[in-house]
Each structure stands twice: as C-alpha cells, then as structure tokens.
Amino acid sequence: xxxxxxxxxxxxxxxxxxxxxxxxxxxxxxxxxxxxxxxxxxxxxxxxxxxxxxxxxxxxxxxxxxxxxxxxxxxxxxxxxxxxxxxxxxxxxxxxxxxxxxxxxxxxxxxxxxxxxxxxxxxxxxxxxxxxxxxxxxxxxxxxxxxxxxxxxxxxxxxxxxxxxxxxxxxxxxxxxxxxxxxxxxxxxxxxxxxxxxxxxxxxxxxxxxxxxxxxxxxxxxxxxxxxxxxxxxxxxxxxxxxxxxxxxxxxxxxxxxxxxxxxxxxxxxxxxxxxxxxxxxxxxxxxxxxxxxxxxxxxxxxxxxxxxxxxxxxxxxxxxxxxxxxxxxxxxxxxxxxxxxxxxxxxxxxxxxxxxxxxxxxxxxxxxxxxxxxxxxxxxxxxxxxxxxxxxxxxxxxxxxxxxxxxxxxxxxxxxxx
Numbered sequence: 215x216x217x218x219x220x221x222x223x224x225x226x227x228x229x230x231x232x233x234x235x236x237x238x239x240x241x242x243x244x245x246x247x248x249x250x251x252x253x254x255x256x257x258x259x260x261x262x263x264x265x266x267x268x269x270x271x272x273x274x275x276x277x278x279x280x281x282x283x284x285x286x287x288x289x290x291x292x293x294x295x296x297x298x299x300x301x302x303x304x305x306x307x308x309x310x311x312x313x314x315x316x317x318x319x320x321x322x323x324x325x326x327x328x329x330x331x332x333x334x335x336x337x338x339x340x341x342x343x344x345x346x347x348x349x350x351x352x353x354x355x356x357x358x359x360x361x362x363x364x365x366x367x368x369x370x371x372x373x374x375x376x377x378x379x380x381x382x383x384x385x386x387x388x389x390x391x392x393x394x395x396x397x398x399x400x401x402x403x404x405x406x407x408x409x410x411x412x413x414x415x416x417x418x419x420x421x422x423x424x425x426x427x428x429x430x431x432x433x434x435x436x437x438x439x440x441x442x443x444x445x446x447x448x449x450x451x452x453x454x455x456x457x458x459x460x461x462x463x464x465x466x467x468x469x470x471x472x473x474x475x476x477x478x479x480x481x482x483x484x485x486x487x488x489x490x491x492x493x494x495x496x497x498x499x500x501x502x503x504x505x506x507x508x509x510x511x512x513x514x515x516x517x518x519x520x521x522x523x524x525x526x527x528x529x530x531x532x533x534x535x536x537x538x539x540x541x542x543x544x545x546x547x548x549x550x551x552x553x554x555x556x557x558x559x560x561x562x563x564x565x566x567x568x569x570x571x572x573x574x575x576x577x578x579x580x581x582x583x584x585x586x587x588x589x590x591x592x593x594x595x596x597x598x599x600x601x602x603x604x605x606x607x608x609x610x611x612x613x614x615x616x617x618x619x620x621x622x623x624x625x626x627x628x629x630x631x632x633x
Contacts, residue, residue, distance in 0.1 A: 245542055249276035250535025254522070255291055256306030258283040259460070260484050261353055261557035262520070265306070268543030272535075279539055285459065287311070288405065295320040300525040303536040308520050309584040312341070312349060313591055321348060321523040327537040339560055341521055351521035352544040353557040356581060357400075357413060357476050358515060358572030359505055360485070364498040365392055365473040373500075377417070377443050377507040377514065380474055384450035387473055397450040398466050398475040401605070402459040408598030409516075413476070414440040416582060417507040417514025428589045428631040430622055433615040439508045441604060441611040448605055456602055470495045476504065476515075482569035483555035501568065503575030513576045516584035519560070589631040596621035 252269065256262045266281045273279040282302070284290070288311050294301040295315060305315060315321045323346040328335060332350065341349035359380075361373060369386040372379075380397070387396040400406040415422060420436030423429060448455050452466065464481050466472050468491035477485075479501075486496050504515035522540045524533050546563045555569045566574060584590075596618045604614035626632040 245272035245274075245277075245538060247272060247277055247535045247538050248274075249531065250278075251303060251528075251532045252277065252279040252536045252539045253302045254281040254283075254304045254306060254536070254540070255287050255294060255302040256281065256283050256522075257287050257308075257520075258285055259478075259480055261480050261559075262306055264548060264553050264556060265352060265522075265540065265543035268545065268548045269539040272539040272542050277535055277539075285461070291315065292318060292320065295525050295527065298527040299529070299532075300527040303525050303528050303532050304522050304540060305525070306520065306522050307349060308355070309516075309518050309586055310591055310594060312523065313586065313588060315523060316343060316348065317588055320526055322526040322533065323347060324350065324524060324537070327524070327534065331538055331541055334562070339521070341519070349521040349523045350540075350544070351519040351560055353480070353520045353559050353561075354573060355478055355480050355518040355520060355558065356515050356573045356576050357409070357478050357504060358513075358576045359502045360467070360475050360477045360482065360572065361500055361502065362473040362495070362498045363500050364494070365396070368392055369473075373502055374474065374505055375503075377414075377447070377505045380505055381446055381450070383474060384447075388450060393471065393473055395450060395452045395471065396473040397447055398458060398463045398472040399447065399451065399455070400458060400460050400463055400476070400478075401448065401451070401455045402462070403456050403602050404598045405594070406459050406598070407456070407601055408594040408596075410444060410476070411440065411597040411601060412584070412594060413504070413515050414444055414507060416516055417505075417510050417512055419508075419510045419512060422585065422593060423587065423589075428587075428626055430593065430619050432593075433612075433619050437615045438611045441601070441614060443507055444601075445605055445611075456605065465490075467491075467499070468495060479570065479573035480520075480557050482572065483557070486569060487555070501570075501572035501575075503572060503579050504581060506579075511580065513579045513581040515576050515581050517573075517577060517581050518584055520557075589626055589629065592625040592629065592631070593618070593622050596625065 270279045291305045292314050325347050328347055339351045340347045369390055371383040371386050374380040374383050384396045387393050418436045418440045421431050424431050464485055482501055486499050504513035507514045549563055558570045558573045600617040600621055603609045
C-alpha cells in the first residue's frame with residue numbers, strides 16, 4: 215500500500231524507481247525574510263487554503279503574501295507564468311497540471327532552495343524531473359467511493375466494491391423510494407469529465423497510448439466498456455450531472471440527496487466536518503476504496519500528489535521569499551485536530567484518520583498514478599470536451615471514441631507529438 219501511495223507523491227520522467235517511505239517531513243524554516251513578493255495560484259479547497267494560511271504568516275512590511283485560489287487555476291497558469299515577470303511567483307500543481315509548465319519551461323529547478331531551506335524534506339516529497347527538483351509535494355489524493363451507511367442498510371445492499379454493484383445498489387435505493395437520484399460524481403463537462411474517463415478506462419485495464427508512442431489506444435473494446443459504464447451510472451444521477459464539479463457534488467451530498475459517489479479524498483474532511491450538513495448525514499458518511507469495473511482488478515481511479523512550484527520568470531529574491539513562505543505553510547505545526555482531516559498529508563506527524571480511509575484503501579488495492587506523459591493532458595482535454603453528447607444519448611460509444619481520437623490527434627499534431 216505504501217509503495218503505491220508513494221508513486222502518487224513522487225515520480226521522475228527519467229526513472230520511475232519506487233521510493234521507500236510515504237511519510238514526509240515539512241520544514242522548520244522560520245520566515246526570516248525581509249522583503250519579497252509572494253503570489254500563489256492554486257486550486258480552491260480547504261487543504262490548499264490551510265497551506266496558504268501558513269504561508270501568509272510570513273507577510274510583513276517588506277513581504278507581501280497574496281494568492282488566487284480558484285477552480286479555474288489550470289486555465290490561468292500558463293499565460294500567467296509566461297509573462298515576464300510572471301504574475302504569480304508560484305503555482306500549486308498536481309500530476310497533470312505541472313506538465314504544461316514543464317513543457318513550456320515556466321518553472322525553475324528548486325535544488326538550491328531545497329538545499330538551503332528544505333533540510334527536513336524527504337525524498338518522496340521531491341518531484342524530480344531529469345535529475346532536477348521541480349516541485350515539493352505536500353499531500354496525496356485520489357477519487358474513491360463515499361457512501362451513506364444508513365441508506366445502504368435500508369436498501370438491503372452491501373457496500374459496493376465494483377461499479378456493477380454500485381449500479382445495483384443505486385437501483386435498489388431508487389426502487390425502494392429512498393432517493394430519486396442516489397448517485398453523484400464530478401461529471402462536469404471539461405476537466406472533471408475527462409478525469410472520470412481516465413479513471414474508468416484505467417479500471418477497465420486498457421493502455422491509453424501505444425507503448426512508447428503518442429498514438430492513442432482507446433478506440434477499442436476497453437473504451438466502449440468504460441463509456442458504457444459511465445453512461446449507466448449517469449442514469450441514476452441528477453439530470454444536470456454535466457454541471458457537477460467537486461463543489462456541486464459535495465453540496466448535494468451534504469444536503470442529503472445522494473447515497474453513493476466517487477469523490478476526491480481531499481473533500482472527505484470538509485464533507486464530514488459538521489458544517490453545512492446534518493448529524494444524520496455526517497454520522498452515516500463512510501469512505502472506502504474505489505470500485506473495480508468489468509471484472510478488472512485495478513481500482514477505477516488514479517493516485518495524485520499536490521505540491522508547489524516556483525516560477526521561472528521572477529527575481530531570485532521573490533523566488534526565495536516564496537519558497538520560504540510555502541515551506542512555512544507545510545511545516546508539521548500546521549497539523550492539528552481540524553487540519554489533519556483535510557488531506558492525506560505528506561507532512562511529518564500526520565496520522566491518517568477515517569477521512570483518509572478511501573485513499574489508503576484505493577492505494578492498497580493497487581490503484582495506479584495518474585499517467586504523467588507530456589501528451590496525456592491532451593487526451594484528458596479531448597475526453598472532457600467530447601463525451602457530453604454520448605452521455606446525453608445523442609451518439610454511440612463508438613462515435614464518441616472516434617470524436618475523442620480526432621480531437622486528440624489534432625491537438626497532438628499542433629504540439630508536435632504526432633506527425
């Protein structure tokens with residue numbers, strides 16, 4: 215289990231050797247910075263807000279600490295960091311969102327800063343590309359099953375371990391009149407929908423690309439199986455499922471409208487924090503590993519890490535101030551009874567609790583890291599943009615796969631990955 219989870223927290227383009235420990239240490243680096251600009255772009259959820267709260271402690275008369283935490287961060291990062299000087303001194307990234315920054319040379323190696331201020335960091339926090347440290351990971355993540363124990367018991371069904379069982383459970387819940395739309399998920403057209411496809415295709419067991427090439431390998435029986443399961447699941451979801459991102463799905467859960475959903479581990483803590491919901495929902499909310507699908511043995515999910523980078527197009531002074539401030543945001547002292555439940559932290563002293571159970575269960579069952587390939591994001595984007603018509607019954611699975619392939623090929627040729 216630990217080796218699988220570590221694979222989500224560290225990788226190398228040159229080598230994918232396994233690491234030896236998941237637990238990581240933060241830094242005791244004191245702010246001690248007299249001047250500099252710190253401006254961070256990142257996703258918006260409580261774990262990253264916790265990191266930024268720690269970074270903000272470094273603000274002073276000579277040091278400004280600001281941030282833009284938004285779900286649109288992926289759409290903003292390349293143009294914002296291309297500017298000279300860059301609009302943001304750091305981008306908080308994950309497995310997929312770091313790739314465009316690497317491809318365009320927009321982030322700087324961190325070896326010197328790690329040597330000076332990161333003595334407490336462990337190897338599996340250091341995201342190393344071609345021998346250079348390009349990011350510092352502070353948390354692991356994965357999508358996994360979240361379920362209402364009380365609703366499953368009323369429906370007379372066991373906790374699902376396969377997506378076929380998820381469908382059967384949803385059918386039983388609906389037939390007994392317990393809920394109109396017992397399932398939910400992050401099926402919003404775009405990035406979220408693309409991630410659901412990557413997860414499901416991974417569970418089916420197919421390779422998304424031909425070995426050693428940028429050529430797609432999804433327009434096949436495995437692709438059809440993945441799409442058909444995705445569509446079957448949506449038949450038990452709110453009809454507006456194509457508008458549901460993590461925030462919308464979490465709100466539906468807290469409102470008591472959903473009994474089963476595939477959700478990020480980083481959302482488990484906020485959903486069960488006794489705020490925005492009811493004691494009945496919170497007490498019955500449980501986490502388990504991501505289901506398998508189509509007789510496969512690999513969970514239909516991918517393992518992720520989140521971490522921070524430092525922009526290339528900024529002064530060395532601002533780079534140092536930003537690194538020190540962010541290290542302050544991931545030091546062991548940020549962990550307490552409230553913050554520990556917000557993520558599977560790669561910080562020294564983190565003790566996994568119930569909200570981390572789903573991520574650990576998925577890792578233990580053999581979940582694989584999100585595919586880190588220079589052209590992987592192009593497939594993700596193509597799937598997210600092209601699957602809506604199929605899920606709405608407007609085209610066949612075969613046509614949807616052909617549409618994805620065509621969109622991907624066009625983008626890959628523009629980027630020079632295909633001739």
